[in-house]
Each structure stands twice: as C-alpha cells, then as structure tokens.
Amino acid sequence: MDAEQKKELEHIIQSYRDTNLDSINYWWEYSAFDTWRFWLTVILLLVPLVVLYFKLDRSRVYQIGFYGFAIHMLGVYVDTVGTNYGFWSYPYKMIPVLPTSFTLTSSMIPVAFMLMYQWQSRKRINYYLCAAGVAAVFVFIVHPIFKWLDMFQMYRGFNYWIMFVNYFAGAVMAKLFLNAFVYLNKQK
CATH class of the missing domain: 1.20.5 (Single alpha-helices involved in coiled-coils or other helix-helix interfaces)
Structure with missing residues (x-):
C-alpha cells in the first residue's frame, strides 16, 4: 500500500x-432512555419474540428458525445499504451505532414472516401470496405508522412500492435459501 x-x-x-x-x-x-420512542422500540423488539416463543412449532424449529434467520440477514443487508445511501433513515433507534432499525430487522419482520411461513406451510396455502400479504402489511401499514410517529423517513424518491418489491424479493430469496438447504439435508 x-x-x-x-x-x-x-x-x-x-x-x-x-x-x-x-x-x-x-x-x-x-433517542436515549428518557424518550418514549426508545421504550416503544424496546417493546416492539420484545413482544414479537415473546409471541414467537409461545407460537413456534417446536417440531420444525430448525427449519422455521433458518427461514427467519435468512429473512433477518437479508433485511439487515438491505436496510444497511438503504440507510447508508440515504434512501431512508430511522431518527429514533434503540442502538445508535447501527444504521438499521434493530426492532424491525431483528424481531418484527423475521417473526412475522416465520409465523406466516409456519402457518402457510401447515395449511398448504400458496407461499408467494402469503409473503406478498405480510410484505403489504409492513409496507402499507407498519411503515406509514412508523413514519407518522417520526420513526422512519424516506428520501431521494424512495417510495412504498419500491419497498414492497424489496420485501417480497427478500421473502422469495429466503424461501429459495431454505429450499436449497432442505434439499441438501435430504441428500445425506
């Protein structure tokens, strides 16, 4: 060098x-400990994890857990790129050095998709239709609420439709990762 x-x-x-x-x-x-938004992010982190603890199908914990981890990791990557390039931001965070919303990418989104995957695979309902539904709930309900609470901001032409495509593409990729590992597991 x-x-x-x-x-x-x-x-x-x-x-x-x-x-x-x-x-x-x-x-x-x-955004520190003395603000209501900090405590809201803590609650929104913990409540989905508690729900998951009680609702998770223990007989499929590794498969559902792997799927949730894939959703989590893809979400962290996309969220990091989006915040680093200034497409969106989270003015109030639980952890200041992370560019992402720890609450969304580590709890709310993965848990929602994990419970959706668990439910749809048990009921044998079309995965892609269910994934689009969960994506729509986050994009058109959760994020606008976060925006209304000043906990999420969008910039540079980023919009909810682009966000929906990101969510849905992440769900498709997570399912592909899961299918690949399930296939490899059956090969042994």
Missing part, C-alpha cells in the same frame, strides 16, 4: 469514526 492510498484509507476510517460519534451524540440528545 503506497502512502497516498494509506492516507485516503485513513481519511475514510476517520470519517466512519466521526459519523459514529455524531450518531451516538444524536442518539443521546433525541
């Missing part, structure tokens, strides 16, 4: 540090 490249990399790393410090300072000022 030459000196110019090293200097540019150090500048980028310092920019990350400065941005993280700015995020932490913003969090302390507007």
